[in-house]
Amino acid sequence: MIVVHHLNDSRSQRILWLLEELGQPYEIVRYQRDPRTLLAPASLRAVHPLGKSPVVVDGDEVLAESGAIIERLTDRYGNGRLAPPADSPGRGRYLYWLHYAEGSAMPPLLLRLVMDRIESTKMPFFVRPIAHGIVAKVRAGFVDPQLRLHMDYIDAELARNEWFAGDRFSAADVQMSFPLEAAAARGVLADRHVHARGWLVRIHARSAYQRALARGGDYAYASALA
8 A cells, every 4th residue: 555644745645646646545644744844754754765745655665755656656556548658759758747746846935935034034133134135136136037037937838738748648747837826926926927827726626636635635736827
């Protein structure tokens, strides 16, 4: 039995979704973020040294990193579903989006989160103008332009194809869910990004996505467009 070490409001939700799409049975071990720091509990380090989620235990194999988990589980249990064949023309596009999600899309989103946390952190009044000034320059000079660039790029790609790997839903769509849900939740996905927003509506309507929500519990990003 596959065991998913699942942290609330995290990337591990998409692993539950993938397993529902695959029709593969699994068990969930639940963890809650620290309400103050929003970090995963130290108990996750007993499963994997980095103490992060998702972590999947499949037999004797312990898998970490969302992209690696999704690729491994899809290849092992997909029976040709959710991924183009290895020698097909669409395989390269599928792998691109599978790795783009964390390699390119998430870094500016994480920087935006860090900048927002700095702005909301309590600090001495004489430090506040300096900190806020630095944050404003970093956001205006790098973070926000990068976010606009990536969201425009993603929206243009989805204008050409209904799904990230082409005209069929695939595990690449599962992997891309977290960056776009996070972007929508943080106000980065603009109204003009109609194709990306439509894609979010489509994935949220999938029965496997809804089953994963029912099993995984509260997941704030699922209501990002509400």
